[in-house]
Amino acid sequence: MLLLAPGPVNLHPEVQRILSLPMIHHRTPEFDAIFARARQGLKRVFGTQEDVFLLATTGSGGMEALLVNTLSPGDKILVVVSGKFGERWAEMGRVFGLRVVELNVPWGEAVQPGQVAALLRQEPDIRAVFCQACETSTGVLHPVRELARLTRDNPDTLLLIDGITAVGALPMPMDEWGIDGLVAGSQKAFMLPTGLSFVSLSKKAWAFAEKSTLPKYYLDLKRERKANQKGESAYSTPVPLVRALDWVLSQTLQEGLANLYRDIERRALLTREFARLAGLTLYAKSPSPSLTAFLTPAGVDSQKIREELELQHGVTIMGGQDQARGKILRIGHMGYIRDEDMLKLFDLLGHAFLKAAPADWSEDKITKINRALRLWVEAHP
Numbered sequence: 490m491l492l493l494a495p496g497p498v499n500l501h502p503e504v505q506r507i508l509s510l511p512m513i514h515h516r517t518p519e520f521d522a523i524f525a526r527a528r529q530g531l532k533r534v535f536g537t538q539e540d541v542f543l544l545a546t547t548g549s550g551g552m553e554a555l556l557v558n559t560l561s562p563g564d565k566i567l568v569v570v571s572g573k574f575g576e577r578w579a580e581m582g583r584v585f586g587l588r589v590v591e592l593n594v595p596w597g598e599a600v601q602p603g604q605v606a607a608l609l610r611q612e613p614d615i616r617a618v619f620c621q622a623c624e625t626s627t628g629v630l631h632p633v634r635e636l637a638r639l640t641r642d643n644p645d646t647l648l649l650i651d652g653i654t655a656v657g658a659l660p661m662p663m664d665e666w667g668i669d670g671l672v673a674g675s676q677k678a679f680m681l682p683t684g685l686s687f688v689s690l691s692k693k694a695w696a697f698a699e700k701s702t703l704p705k706y707y708l709d710l711k712r713e714r715k716a717n718q719k720g721e722s723a724y725s726t727p728v729p730l731v732r733a734l735d736w737v738l739s740q741t742l743q744e745g746l747a748n749l750y751r752d753i754e755r756r757a758l759l760t761r762e763f764a765r766l767a768g769l770t771l772y773a774k775s776p777s778p779s780l781t782a783f784l785t786p787a788g789v790d791s792q793k794i795r796e797e798l799e800l801q802h803g804v805t806i807m808g809g810q811d812q813a814r815g816k817i818l819r820i821g822h823m824g825y826i827r828d829e830d831m832l833k834l835f836d837l838l839g840h841a842f843l844k845a846a847p848a849d850w851s852e853d854k855i856t857k858i859n860r861a862l863r864l865w866v867e868a869h870p
């Protein structure tokens with residue numbers, strides 16, 4: 490199988506090897522060293538002096554950790570809803586008894602900081618603004634840095650960011666920008682299987698945490714912080730994932746984070762070049778480098794295309810959800826991906842489009858696109 494979805498992603502062969510090593514206990518000096526190194530590495534990826542916690546939960550658990558550790562019942566929050574994952578935070582807020590103000594943004598568009606600023610002026614009792622850095626259901630990149638400018642000097646309002654398809658894929662320096670809570674997920678730019686989420690709080694967010702009364706137990710970051718201060722995790726730790734994380738972080742930081750960002754962006758540019766050559770329209774008006782979403786040719790059901798690629802060729806990409814279902818394809822740029830994997834995908838897509846829309850496609854068109862993409866790859870080493 491070739492995973493070219495926006496998470497989970499293809500694994501590096503060395504990660505696969507590390508994951509199959511004999512198990513060790515998580516309360517051993519050997520694991521303590523790995524755990525400490527991984528937490529230090531994460532601080533560099535997050536661009537923070539604060540602690541970054543490794544939670545044995547998927548990304549959604551990390552989202553919940555940010556929410557339940559900072560807020561109290563009845564608090565008013567502003568949630569940017571521009572796709573499935575924005576909806577998730579709004580739902581979560583309601584489940585926990587928060588007063589949720591939704592800022593609905595049309596799918597495919599980024600939030601305008603001016604709208605957030607206006608709402609914050611109108612409703613000064615908003616305690617936290619929630620937004621995705623990249624909304625994976627649309628491929629949009631939101632202007633996190635500009636949002637942080639609206640909240641960083643206000644001690645009463647936090648900015649909590651879902652960086653699950655952004656952290657590690659593009660710069661998201663938490664301290665420098667003034668992000669108060671940031672969550673990332675192992676199955677994205679960290680190139681691991683699903684199962685870990687990483688979360689961090691700013692000093693301002695820790696002040697909120699001191700007063701927060703929402704119920705929490707497993708995701709209680711104070712408890713986790715106390716354990717980390719002794720070099721331990723609060724609960725059992727998925728040792729294989731943390732060992733593999735340690736390897737990925739060591740490699741990435743040795744080669745430089747900028748190289749990882751560059752590789753991911755290069756794949757995004759290659760995919761946009763494919764879309765241009767194929768005459769396809771990008772779905773996101775401000776596309777993220779971590780994934781590319783484009784509309785399928787008129788009359789072509791994107792769901793059928795993705796099923797064909799998966800069932801007949803063992804290549805996984807994603808279609809659209811809800812209002813974008815059947816209309817878009819989403820291709821991930823994170824993980825262990827080689828140029829030939831990308832070129833294979835574009836050839837398969839060309840042939841799938843030819844089958845679905847023979848009036849607009851031909852073998853000749855596919856050959857020309859393939860040749861142009863190969864030249865693009867050679868020209869952009």
Ligand SMILES: Cc1ncc(COP(=O)(O)O)c(C=O)c1O
Pocket residue numbers: 496547548549550574621623624625651652653654674683
């Ligand atoms: C932006 C974003 N937020 C949240 C999630 C949820 O993460 P998980 O499925 O790991 O719980 C995802 C998963 O794709 C995501 O892309």
